[in-house]
Amino acid sequence: MDSKRKVLLIDDDKDFLMATKLILEKGGYEVFLAEDGKSGINMAKSVTPDLAIIDMMMETWSEGFNVVSRLRTSETGKQIPLIMLSAVDLEGPYQSFEPPEDLPTVDLVLHKPIKADDLLRYVGNLLR
């Protein structure tokens, strides 16, 4: 391998960032962290990651969707795989939260907490 693949993690929970970062680093990735949507979008421009993982609920219930929309319209963002993280089960009928109608497209939705094996496998598959 010449250089490590770069993964950008955007989540407002510092501890969750740290826990996930360590797993990804163990998997051989270079990991960049952003604690809010805005700095995540800026960081995507500066580090041009190979993949980004975005938490759905940050400052607001649907901040993650905004970030994904912004990324998808940017040069870097429209080419790389995006993973949305969610602590709620969007499939379930009991969620009071309604996802927006024009759900921006992500490559994968994963639910927190994520098994380390699963995370590395999914990220590996998307970067293949």
Added chain:
Amino acid sequence: MDHAGADPARILIIDDEESILDGCRQALEKNGYSVVTSSNGHEGIGLARSNKPDLAFIDLKMPSCSGMDIIELLSKEMPGIVLIVITGYASIVSAVEAMKKGAYDYLPKPFTPDQIRAVTKRGLDHRFLKIEADRLREEKERMERSFITFVSHEMRSPLVTIMQYFETLKVIADSELSESTRDIIDRCEKRLQSLHDLVDHWLDLSRIEDGSFSEAKVPLVITDIVDRSIEELTPLCQRRELSLESSGKADMPKILGDPESLLRVFTNIIGNATKYTPPGGKITVVMDYDDYYTYVSISDTGEGIPPDKLPFIFEPFYRARGKEERQKGSGLGLTFVRKIMDAHSGKIEVASREGDGTTFTLKFPRLYEI
């Protein structure tokens, strides 16, 4: 003023006698009320709609329109408005009828200014007490709702993060972990998972209770849901060496249901059966119907539920038995099931014999499409 601070109370008087209207207006305006009057029933209704009075006096006997009809209409259209009948023939019968249609009080003719002021004050006191009570009830409900949302999210995020840390710990310290350390991590993870399930189930229940549970009911055949549930639980049954079979008529009729919550209902009950049935046992799901209901029975060959405990199994956090690890659940599973069944106008029945097993029967009203 009776109700200081606020705008003056608005009062509407509908009576075909102009002298009564004038007299009432003078008596009431003297007390600072804002008064509008009409000598015509239809115009009076229009005034009520545009003016939104707190209280209205309505003459029962008018040539153009029956006071009784106005009372009936306004009490339906404007809940909370205080309606008081003015009646020239102060018969108990007509007063009672008016009260039944929604009037709060009545005022027999002839009456003095003091009398109308007394009746007005009492009516307005009633209205403002009612408004205050409604406001307090709404406030209480709102607080309960935001408490649930707050607690669930504040509990869920740290929990998820701790679970993620454990996952990370296993990855980064893999080779350094001794057998016993690994065992401790496993145990912690199991307890965390139970706590996570508890928060989820509690949230589900709260959402059903506060009405934000949006039921997406569609016509469906229960067999499809049961099949999905069985598919989901087959691996678990194999691990626990249990057989899981289902049978039903080919032409099961449709019911109206929310597929996702019904799936959880079956997964819950079959899941329970797996917990309480020893290896080698059998779980059988039978579907049937008659003219009124579609039935699904889930029977196991488990240890059964003692008769004295049977009445309580749908209560939150009640546990009939089960001290073993695999039998631990959130304690809310069956409570959830019953709520979902209620939301489907369905019924759930349970029969059990100690040592022989337990049968849960779910009944759903058949859907007759017109």
